[in-house]
Amino acid sequence: MxxxxxxxxxxxxxxxxxxxxxxxxxxxxxxxxxxxxxxxxxxxxxxLYREQAFFGGKTFVGFGNYTDVFSDGKFWEGAVRVLLFLAVQVPIMLGLALAAALAIDSGRLRAPRVFRLVIFLPYAVPGVVAVLMWGYLYGTSFGLAADINHLLGTALQPLSGRWVLTSIVNIVTWEFVGYNMLIFYSALRTVPEDLYEAAALDGAGALRTVFSIKIPALRGAIVIATIFSIIGSFQLFNEPNILRNLVPNVINTNYTPNMYAYNLSFGGQQYNYSATVAIVMGVLTAIIAYVVQLRGSRDAL
Amino acid sequence: MKIGHRRRFRRLGLILAALTASTLILAGCGGSGGSGSANDSGGTKASPQALDAALKKGGTITYWTWTPSAEAQVKAFMVEYPNVKVNLVNAGTGNDHYTKLQNAIKAGSGAPDVAQIEYQALPQYALPGYLVDLRQYGLDSLESDYTPSTWRAVHVGDGLYGLPQDSGPMAMFYDKTVFDKYHIDVPKTWDEYTAAAKKLHAADPKEYITNDSGDPGFTTSMIWQAGGKPFTTDGKKVTINLQDEGSKKWTAVWNPLVQQGLVSQIPGWSDEWFKGLANGTIATMIYGAWMPGVFESSAPGGSGNWRVAPMPTYDGQPATAENGGSTESVIKQSKNPALAAAFVRWLNNGNGIKPFLEKGGFPATVKDLKDPSFVNKPDPYFGGQQVNQVLTAAADSVVPGWSYLPFELYANTIYGDTAGKAYQAKSDLNGGLQAWQDALVKYGNQQGFEVNK
Structure with missing residues (x-):
C-alpha cells in the first residue's frame, strides 16, 4: 500500500x-x-564494416579500418601537413588580427571604420571565389606571378611543390585575419573605461596598457579564436582542392585528411574507410582543441 | 559529350557539394548495398514491339544528362509522343553527375530512368548490375547502325548497356598561323611531330607544340592509338599491364617531349589553357572530334587560326583512337524500363539525332557520318575548312580492341598522384605508369576483383 x-x-x-x-x-x-x-x-x-564496390561483399571488420588508418602513409602525410600548416599559419594569422584589433582600438587611426571594413572585406568574399582569384594571381603563364617574373626577372613559382603550401597559408591568412580581428575588437570594446583611467592615473603608457590590460582581457577571445582556427586548419579542404585544378600533380588526392576522405568516398567508393578517416580526424581535432582550451583556461586563472 | 566543359567546372561544383561533406554526407551514401531487386536480363525476353507498346501506353520517366542538345531533344520527343512525360535533369557535368548517380543507386531510390554515361565510365555501372541489358528489348539488332568502336564501347562483357550517343575519334587540331610563321610542315608521323616540337620551341621558347601536364584520358587514348591493350576484364578477372608493347611505344615518343620541356605544363581546361589556345602559345591539340565546339565556345580568339589534320601516327598509315563520348543507359531502378529503353532508342537511333547534330554534336551512327550535308559542312572557325571530312575519316580508322578499366573513373582521380609525378619531375613516364598500375592493382583487389592474379 x-x-x-x-x-x-x-x-x-x-x-x-x-x-x-x-x-x-x-x-x-x-x-x-x-x-x-x-x-x-x-x-x-x-x-566497422568493409564493403567492396564491386561484387558487393559487406563484412564486419571491427577495428580493422582503424588499424589501417593508423598505418596508412597517405593519411599521415596529409595529417602532418595540416599540423605544419596549423603551427605556422595560426600564429601568423592571429598575430596580425591582434595587431589590427589593437590598432583600431587605440583610437589613433584616422579612419578606423574604413580600416576595419577593409580588413574584414576578404572574409565576405565567398571562399571558392577567393581561391579562384588567388589561383589566377599565382599563375606563372599568364597570371600576376608571370607579370612580376617578366617585369623583375624573378622566377616566382607560387604553385610549385616547394611553395604551394606557403601559397595556401597566404590565402587562408588573407581570408580570415578580418574575422579574427573582429572577435578581438569586440572583446576589447567590453573592457570597462575605468580600467584605462586607473592605468593612466598610475602612469601607464600606451604599450603598458596593451600588455597589462588589453591582452589579459583578450585571453578568452584568443583561446576561442585559436580553437576555431585549429578546427579550421584540420578541415583544410577548399583551398587545396580548387588549386588542384591548376596543379594536379603537385596537390595529391590525399593532400589534407579531408581531401583524402572526400576522394576515398566519391572517387573510390570506399565509404567505410572514408568514414574511418573522418572519425579519426574528428577525434584528433577534438583532442587538440580540448588541450588548448584546458591550457588556455588554466592560464586565465 | 563535350568533355571540354566538364573538367573546368566540375571541381567547383564538387567543392560546393563538399563544403558539407564530412560525416553528414558520408552517412548518407553508405546505404543499402547492391543494385536493388530487379532481376537480371534473364526471364521474359521482350521485343522491339514491347518498346512501341510502352510508347503508346505512355508514362513518366526521368532523364539525367549534361548533353547541350538535351532540352531540344526532350521537347521534340514529347511533341512526337504526347503520352510520355520526360523530366529532364542536369545533375552536373562529369564527376558531379556520377557522384549523384552513384549515391541515388546506392540509396535504392531517386535514380533516374535514363542517364548519360561516358564510355569510360560504363563498366563501373554495368558490372555491379546497375544497368538494364538492352538485349532483352532486341536492341542488339541495331549493331550495323553504329561505328564498330562505339558499338564495342556500349558493351560490357556480352551485355548491351546503352546505345551510343556520340563518338570522339581523335584528330590533330593545329594553329596554322604558328605553323606558317615558323615554316613548319604539318606532321604526319610522331617523328615529324617531335621534330616540329623542337623547331617551334627553339624558334620561340614561349611556344609549345602542345600541353600535357598528365591527363589520364589523353594517356589512355594515346596508348590505344599505339595498339596497347593495358586493361582487360573477364568477369572478376582484370589484367592491368601499363608496360605492354603499345604503352611503351607511346612513352618512347612522349618521354623526350616531356623530359626536354617541349610540351607545356599548362593543365588542360584551365583559364591559362584557353588563353594559350587563342593566342598561339599552344600550337596543336590532339583530342576527340568534339573539340571544335570547345574551340568555338571557349577560345573564340583563335577563330580563323586553327585547322584540323589527321592524328600523327607511328608509321604514316592512318590510325586513331576514341577520346571521350557518351551513351544513354537505362538504370535498373527504373519502374518503367521498357519506356526508358524506348526513349533511349528514340534519342540515339531515331529522331533524337537531328537536334543533337544541330547543336554541334558528333554522331556515332554510320548513316549520319556518311551524310554529305554533315561531311561537307564548312566550319568558319576553322577558316571554312570542311573539318568533318577529316573527323569522319578518323572515325573509320580507330584501332580496334580497346577496353577501359572497370573502375576507370577512380583510376582517373589518382593519375595525378602517381603518373603525374613523372610529368612534374620530367622523369621517365614508364615509372609513372608503373606507379599508377600498382595503385590500381591494389584498389582492384580490395574492391572485389582479381587483378593480375
Missing part, C-alpha cells in the same frame, strides 16, 4: 518537474539527435 503511494508521488514528482523540463528541451533534442548524433552514429557504424 505504502509503496503504491510512494510510486504515485514519485510519478507526480517526475511529471511535475522533469517532464515539463524535458518537454521544453525535446524539440532541440529531437533535432540534435537527428542531425548530429545519428550521422555520427552512422559514420561509426560504417567504419
Amino acid at each position: 505504502s509503496s503504491a503511494v510512494q510510486a504515485v508521488s514519485h510519478r507526480r514528482w517526475w511529471s511535475n518537474r522533469d517532464l515539463r523540463g524535458w518537454s521544453f528541451v525535446a524539440p532541440f533534442l529531437a533535432v540534435f539527435a537527428l542531425v548530429f548524433l545519428a550521422p555520427i552514429g552512422y559514420a561509426i557504424y560504417l567504419s
Whole structure:
C-alpha cells in the first residue's frame, strides 16, 4: 500500500518537474539527435564494416579500418601537413588580427571604420571565389606571378611543390585575419573605461596598457579564436582542392585528411574507410582543441 | 559529350557539394548495398514491339544528362509522343553527375530512368548490375547502325548497356598561323611531330607544340592509338599491364617531349589553357572530334587560326583512337524500363539525332557520318575548312580492341598522384605508369576483383 503511494508521488514528482523540463528541451533534442548524433552514429557504424564496390561483399571488420588508418602513409602525410600548416599559419594569422584589433582600438587611426571594413572585406568574399582569384594571381603563364617574373626577372613559382603550401597559408591568412580581428575588437570594446583611467592615473603608457590590460582581457577571445582556427586548419579542404585544378600533380588526392576522405568516398567508393578517416580526424581535432582550451583556461586563472 | 566543359567546372561544383561533406554526407551514401531487386536480363525476353507498346501506353520517366542538345531533344520527343512525360535533369557535368548517380543507386531510390554515361565510365555501372541489358528489348539488332568502336564501347562483357550517343575519334587540331610563321610542315608521323616540337620551341621558347601536364584520358587514348591493350576484364578477372608493347611505344615518343620541356605544363581546361589556345602559345591539340565546339565556345580568339589534320601516327598509315563520348543507359531502378529503353532508342537511333547534330554534336551512327550535308559542312572557325571530312575519316580508322578499366573513373582521380609525378619531375613516364598500375592493382583487389592474379 505504502509503496503504491510512494510510486504515485514519485510519478507526480517526475511529471511535475522533469517532464515539463524535458518537454521544453525535446524539440532541440529531437533535432540534435537527428542531425548530429545519428550521422555520427552512422559514420561509426560504417567504419566497422568493409564493403567492396564491386561484387558487393559487406563484412564486419571491427577495428580493422582503424588499424589501417593508423598505418596508412597517405593519411599521415596529409595529417602532418595540416599540423605544419596549423603551427605556422595560426600564429601568423592571429598575430596580425591582434595587431589590427589593437590598432583600431587605440583610437589613433584616422579612419578606423574604413580600416576595419577593409580588413574584414576578404572574409565576405565567398571562399571558392577567393581561391579562384588567388589561383589566377599565382599563375606563372599568364597570371600576376608571370607579370612580376617578366617585369623583375624573378622566377616566382607560387604553385610549385616547394611553395604551394606557403601559397595556401597566404590565402587562408588573407581570408580570415578580418574575422579574427573582429572577435578581438569586440572583446576589447567590453573592457570597462575605468580600467584605462586607473592605468593612466598610475602612469601607464600606451604599450603598458596593451600588455597589462588589453591582452589579459583578450585571453578568452584568443583561446576561442585559436580553437576555431585549429578546427579550421584540420578541415583544410577548399583551398587545396580548387588549386588542384591548376596543379594536379603537385596537390595529391590525399593532400589534407579531408581531401583524402572526400576522394576515398566519391572517387573510390570506399565509404567505410572514408568514414574511418573522418572519425579519426574528428577525434584528433577534438583532442587538440580540448588541450588548448584546458591550457588556455588554466592560464586565465 | 563535350568533355571540354566538364573538367573546368566540375571541381567547383564538387567543392560546393563538399563544403558539407564530412560525416553528414558520408552517412548518407553508405546505404543499402547492391543494385536493388530487379532481376537480371534473364526471364521474359521482350521485343522491339514491347518498346512501341510502352510508347503508346505512355508514362513518366526521368532523364539525367549534361548533353547541350538535351532540352531540344526532350521537347521534340514529347511533341512526337504526347503520352510520355520526360523530366529532364542536369545533375552536373562529369564527376558531379556520377557522384549523384552513384549515391541515388546506392540509396535504392531517386535514380533516374535514363542517364548519360561516358564510355569510360560504363563498366563501373554495368558490372555491379546497375544497368538494364538492352538485349532483352532486341536492341542488339541495331549493331550495323553504329561505328564498330562505339558499338564495342556500349558493351560490357556480352551485355548491351546503352546505345551510343556520340563518338570522339581523335584528330590533330593545329594553329596554322604558328605553323606558317615558323615554316613548319604539318606532321604526319610522331617523328615529324617531335621534330616540329623542337623547331617551334627553339624558334620561340614561349611556344609549345602542345600541353600535357598528365591527363589520364589523353594517356589512355594515346596508348590505344599505339595498339596497347593495358586493361582487360573477364568477369572478376582484370589484367592491368601499363608496360605492354603499345604503352611503351607511346612513352618512347612522349618521354623526350616531356623530359626536354617541349610540351607545356599548362593543365588542360584551365583559364591559362584557353588563353594559350587563342593566342598561339599552344600550337596543336590532339583530342576527340568534339573539340571544335570547345574551340568555338571557349577560345573564340583563335577563330580563323586553327585547322584540323589527321592524328600523327607511328608509321604514316592512318590510325586513331576514341577520346571521350557518351551513351544513354537505362538504370535498373527504373519502374518503367521498357519506356526508358524506348526513349533511349528514340534519342540515339531515331529522331533524337537531328537536334543533337544541330547543336554541334558528333554522331556515332554510320548513316549520319556518311551524310554529305554533315561531311561537307564548312566550319568558319576553322577558316571554312570542311573539318568533318577529316573527323569522319578518323572515325573509320580507330584501332580496334580497346577496353577501359572497370573502375576507370577512380583510376582517373589518382593519375595525378602517381603518373603525374613523372610529368612534374620530367622523369621517365614508364615509372609513372608503373606507379599508377600498382595503385590500381591494389584498389582492384580490395574492391572485389582479381587483378593480375
